[in-house]
Amino acid sequence: MTREPIRHAHDSADANTASDDSDSSHLHAEGGRHKLSSSVSSLASSLHQHVQEHVHHHHHRQHSASSHSSRHKKNTHKKHKSYISAAAARHLALAILIGYLQDFWTWLSNFSIMPSAETPPVSATERSSLLSRIHSHHSSPQTNPPNPKTRSVVWSALTTFTVAALIVLLFFRDSLPDMWKLSPLLGGNPKDPMLAALGILDKAPVIDGHIDLPIVVRYAYANNVSATDMNSMPMHVDIPRLREGKVGGFFWSVYVNCAKPEDEGEDFLKATWRVRDTLEQIDVSKLLIDKYSDVGEFDSPYVSRKLSRSRQTFQLALGSQDIKSAIFNGKIASLLGVEGGHQLGNSIAVLRQYHALGVRYVTLTHTCHNAFADSCGYEPGKEPLHGGLSSLGMALIDEMNRLGVLVDLSHTSDATATQALLHSKAPVIWSHSSARAVHDVPRNVPDSVLRLVGTGEGQKDGVVMVNFAPQFVAPEGEADVKAVADHVVHIANITGKKHVGLGSDYDGISSTPSGLEDVSKYPALVAELYRRGWNKYELAGLTGGNLLRVFEEVEEVSRKLKAEGMLPIFDLYDKRPDLPVKL
Numbered sequence: 001m002t003r004e005p006i007r008h009a010h011d012s013a014d015a016n017t018a019s020d021d022s023d024s025s026h027l028h029a030e031g032g033r034h035k036l037s038s039s040v041s042s043l044a045s046s047l048h049q050h051v052q053e054h055v056h057h058h059h060h061r062q063h064s065a066s067s068h069s070s071r072h073k074k075n076t077h078k079k080h081k082s083y084i085s086a087a088a089a090r091h092l093a094l095a096i097l098i099g100y101l102q103d104f105w106t107w108l109s110n111f112s113i114m115p116s117a118e119t120p121p122v123s124a125t126e127r128s129s130l131l132s133r134i135h136s137h138h139s140s141p142q143t144n145p146p147n148p149k150t151r152s153v154v155w156s157a158l159t160t161f162t163v164a165a166l167i168v169l170l171f172f173r174d175s176l177p178d179m180w181k182l183s184p185l186l187g188g189n190p191k192d193p194m195l196a197a198l199g200i201l202d203k204a205p206v207i208d209g210h211i212d213l214p215i216v217v218r219y220a221y222a223n224n225v226s227a228t229d230m231n232s233m234p235m236h237v238d239i240p241r242l243r244e245g246k247v248g249g250f251f252w253s254v255y256v257n258c259a260k261p262e263d264e265g266e267d268f269l270k271a272t273w274r275v276r277d278t279l280e281q282i283d284v285s286k287l288l289i290d291k292y293s294d295v296g297e298f299d300s301p302y303v304s305r306k307l308s309r310s311r312q313t314f315q316l317a318l319g320s321q322d323i324k325s326a327i328f329n330g331k332i333a334s335l336l337g338v339e340g341g342h343q344l345g346n347s348i349a350v351l352r353q354y355h356a357l358g359v360r361y362v363t364l365t366h367t368c369h370n371a372f373a374d375s376c377g378y379e380p381g382k383e384p385l386h387g388g389l390s391s392l393g394m395a396l397i398d399e400m401n402r403l404g405v406l407v408d409l410s411h412t413s414d415a416t417a418t419q420a421l422l423h424s425k426a427p428v429i430w431s432h433s434s435a436r437a438v439h440d441v442p443r444n445v446p447d448s449v450l451r452l453v454g455t456g457e458g459q460k461d462g463v464v465m466v467n468f469a470p471q472f473v474a475p476e477g478e479a480d481v482k483a484v485a486d487h488v489v490h491i492a493n494i495t496g497k498k499h500v501g502l503g504s505d506y507d508g509i510s511s512t513p514s515g516l517e518d519v520s521k522y523p524a525l526v527a528e529l530y531r532r533g534w535n536k537y538e539l540a541g542l543t544g545g546n547l548l549r550v551f552e553e554v555e556e557v558s559r560k561l562k563a564e565g566m567l568p569i570f571d572l573y574d575k576r577p578d579l580p581v582k583l
Helices: 012-016 020-064 070-108 124-135 148-171 193-203 213-221 239-244 274-291 320-328 348-356 391-403 414-423 481-495 519-531 536-563
Strands: 206-211 247-253 314-316 332-339 359-363 406-408 428-430 462-466 500-502
Touching: 193 519, 193 536, 206 332, 206 462, 206 500, 206 519, 206 536, 213 247, 213 274, 239 519, 247 320, 274 314, 274 332, 274 348, 314 320, 320 332, 320 536, 332 406, 348 359, 348 391, 391 406, 391 414, 391 536, 406 536, 428 536, 462 481, 462 536, 481 500, 481 519, 500 536, 519 536
Parallel strands: 206 247, 247 332, 314 332, 332 359, 359 406, 406 428, 428 462, 462 500
Antiparallel strands: none
């Protein structure tokens, strides 16, 4: 919207009697404004040229990568486009600021800065009358000539201040105080890593791939939600520490342990109550989310006035858009994940019902083999059962792809992970796994599997979310923030930084790395990686952006499969004795 300057009417007689000295001084002030306008125009031109150079540079880089696959070119184009937008946004903002300053100065130039010595004082009655005439669009018959000398001084000061400020912003931004650099307009890099980490997490909060909070409630409170106070919990997770750690979302693991081999039988056919227990864990998770959500006081039996500060904490999330909505509204997005195919009761139909209840990932195995796939176990040397995926396991992945359920490869054997990467039509995740090359234990992902993760030919998109469990991070007594960062860096070096995330396993581990004692400590890890040269965009991907990208792609695959007419999978476990019934 443009602003029309308010002009004072001058009598023709007053105009004819203006002094030559006043004209001369007025021309001097106009000259000052002309110089300022020239300076502003020059700076605007420089900004435009700088943005054009960014665009030309990245267009050249995109052209030089034309030998890559079409999908890789698409992803590269998106990355370059987002980089150009981020790099040019600050310069565009400054250019807009200059435009507003020009508008302001043009508007100001039509007013007197200060009455001249000859101007008689204006009474309250006259001022009221003048304002009345302005609002009714009548011209004032009085004259109020500007003071040329005062205006000249003001314009000179404004010119000096504006040019100096723009020079600092454009060429000396890194020398500004750290707190200034957190401003979106300036976009500098703070020197203090912790301050930088907190600033990044304010805009890109943590989305943790695996937290075992529900099992703590099961063991400590017998799943009694009324007796559970999420403002003070006994292990690693509660509401105050989630807020302190800048958490924007996490998967609530609805885990129950593997049955004893003698209880379930050689072919997993004996009832062990795993499905019942899983339903109980889904129930307790959703009730806790509801208890501390933004439902009204009369909509939930658990909400009371005492919980008014914390009751707007969680928001159940069933998809990527729900995660974004929760974070935008200052909530903690709460998703459900089943940690092991042993919790499915050998049935793909059970998967569908879990999905209907809100489950959005299933880990193919835990520490035990099941009817679908082989586990890596806990100790080295676990004998394989299927040699990776069974035929029922491949059908399970097909149905997960159709439903939009994330395929989680943590706990799986190397053969299972490799086959799942090759078979799945959608990207995959490791909800809580680290790098075997950094610490050699079966639970960590080997480089041979990591090399299959990506967007190139023969690769599958995915994200490996690093586990904080000390026994998976480093030799005994050596697990700390730096050791966890080593895993993040190694995975990123193999797969690229777009394929690594965070899956702490908090509340599911008996001890923690030094410096990462609970959910309040995520900023320490972000700060450590900032020290190692990771920029804010890469760190925003690590804290949650990479997981969101993968989740969105999984949802897109689901939409396409359903649009193509893919029907539900009805494959049965071939060792099941009750179905089909022989008539």
